[in-house]
Amino acid sequence: MGCCKSVINCDNEVQPEEGKEENDLKGAEPFIRRGGRQKTVIRILTRQTIKCIVGHVSDHYDVKELIGEGAYGCVRRVVHKTTGGERAMKTIMKSFVRLCEVKNMLLEVDILRKLDHPNIIKITEVIQDQRCYHIVTELCSGGELFDKIVEQEKFKEKQAARYMYQILSAVSYCHTNNVLHRDLKPENLLLVDHKKDSTLKVIDFGISRLTNYPSSPARKYGQPYYTAPEVFNGIFTDKSDIWSCGVILYVMLCGYLPFLGNKESQTINQIINKEVEMPEKEWSKVSQSAKDLVLSLLDKDPYKRPQAMDALLHPWIQSNMHGMSSNSCLDSVKNLINFRSRVKVQHATFEFIVSHLSTQQELRELQYAFMLLDMNGDGKLSREEIIRGIEKTNINQLFDIEQVFEECDADGSDFIDYTEFLTAAMNWQTALTKKRLEAAFKTFDINGDECIDMNELKQMIGGTLDTEMYHEILKEADFNEDGVIDFEEFERICTAVIK
Known part of the structure; x- marks a missing residue:
């Protein structure tokens, strides 16, 4: 089960050593860069590293107000004692969950650590104590x-389209990575903040399924209102997630569900047998293009529903995405072009800060x-998308796209992933403060001896490199050659490119 397997024992409740941390992840490894540059580069996958800690929450976080409750536990805002970062912490009582539900929780952790997309919630660590599991994620306060739907009753088409774009982009990315969500609904879509143009985040992958084949048994589904007809016959495919997107879009445009009976059995019967209706009162002012997309997503035949990627290219989505100014990303693109961070300690630190x-x-x-x-909405940037984006911003600067990828594509995927983009596009002259460097250093310095040794470097970089490669990485920052990296050396190497 990836990173948490060795820490959380599902079959026998064994309490490992208090305060123990384990990272059972494949993070760094060598690869050959495309484009004729026969240079071996080391992958950096710090964003996939999730700490699994056995200990007390209070040793790591100040626990703040309650922000949500569920059947098995609650969600609270927490503040990290070392970094000061705000997070959300989902606490699940062990006594309330069965073995299968614990496995679902661990599956959610394992799925989320691998997904890197602007509209998918990020998980940062898991803490286990004698009574509870605590899953720490980024905080969404909106x-x-x-x-939002209850408050506004229904959305204007432009707002609905931009939300749907984000949902479909996340779903497309999941499907590309062989993940089916299986419980898409407005309750599992969080707004980052209360601003009008807030970003959406997909949450709750607890009943998701990893699949490498076209259909998977639907042993469990979420609320029936958003569930596709075929699921009630035991089949769930990627097109079943598409149906859920269709129901969400229907609700956003008119304010009520397309299928709703007095009893759950009546709702299920309507989903299977009743055609989608669009009453004149609520739908007369909705454009035909929007209606066409809704009907295509809610086709009873899953084979006739579009893929998420195709739905993203629907004229209604695209026309409502137009008008978003490219001038606002001018600085970000300039930073991307000019990003230089070939020292692995520095790059790993930048990713951690982001x-x-x-x-x-x-x-x-x-x-x-x-x-x-990200013109096709797949959650990653290709060379062509970056070149076209640079052309749109009218940046009068020569650049080598292969060099951009050499500097920014830290995991060797041949795309610029979301966290890689954030790392490269961040304005480090203002973002790289001494306070943040101190917080990052304290996090990497696991044993608290005020230096980063070889074992801590391996935790920091992650992966399965041979010993010689780790020594080379350490040597890049170990200026006094004493075999460790102290804070002065750490600060020097991290600030080298921005001075």
């Missing part, structure tokens, strides 16, 4: 999309820029 220490306000413009550049 509430559920469900509450993932764990940056505020939503800092990331807002970068997220917006990423969405503008």
Whole structure:
């Protein structure tokens, strides 16, 4: 089960050593860069590293107000004691969950650590104590999309289209990575903040399924209102997620569900047998293009529903995405072109700061820029998309696209992934403060001896490199050659490119 397997024992409740941390992840490994540059580069996958800690929450976080409750536990806002970063912590009582539900929780952790997309919630660590599991994620303070719908009753088409674009982009990315969500609904879509143009985040992958084949048994489904007809016959495919997107879009445009009976059995019967209706009173002012997309997503035949990628290219979605200014991403694109960070300690630190220490306000413009550049909505940037994006911003600067990828594509995927973009496009002259460097250093310095040794470097970089490669990485920052990296050396290497 990836990173948490060795820490959380599902079959026998064994309490490992207090305060123990384990990272059972494949993070760094060598690869050959495309484009004729026969140079071996080392992958950096710090964003996939999730700490699994056995200990007390209070040793790591100040626990703040309650922000949500469920059948098995609650969600609270927490503040990290070392970094000061705000997070959401989902606490699940062990006594309330069965073995199968624990496995679902661990599956959610394993799925989320691998997904890197602006509209999918990021998980940072898991803490286990004698009574509870605590899953720590990024904080979304804007509430559920469900509450937004209740508040506004229905959305204007432009707003609905931009929300649907984000949902479909996340779903497309999941499907590309062989993940089916299986419980898409407005309650599982969180707004990052209360601003009008807030970003959406997909949450709750607890009943998701990893699949490498076209259909999978639907042993469990979420609320029936958003469930596709075929699921009640035991089949769930990627097209079943598409149906759920169709129901969400229907609700956003008119304010009520397309299928709703007095009893659950009546609702299920309507979903299977009743055609989609669009009453004149609520739908007369909705454009025909919007109606066409809704009907295509809610086709009873899953084979006739579009793929998420195709739905993103629907004229209604595209026309409502037009008009988003490319000038706002000018600085981000300039930073991307000029980014230089070939020292692995520095790059890993930058990724850590982006993932764990940056505020939503800092990331807002970068997220917006990423969405503008990601023209096909697949959650990653190709060479062609970056070139076209640079052309749109009218930047009068020569650049080598292969060099951009050499500097920014840290995991060797041949795309610029979301966190890689944030890392490269961040304005490090203002973002790289001494306070953040100190917080990052303390996090990497696991044993608290005020230096980063070889074992801590391996945790920091992650992966399965041979010993010689780790020594080379350490040597890049170990200026006094004493075999460890102290804070002065750490600060020097991290600030080298921005001075």
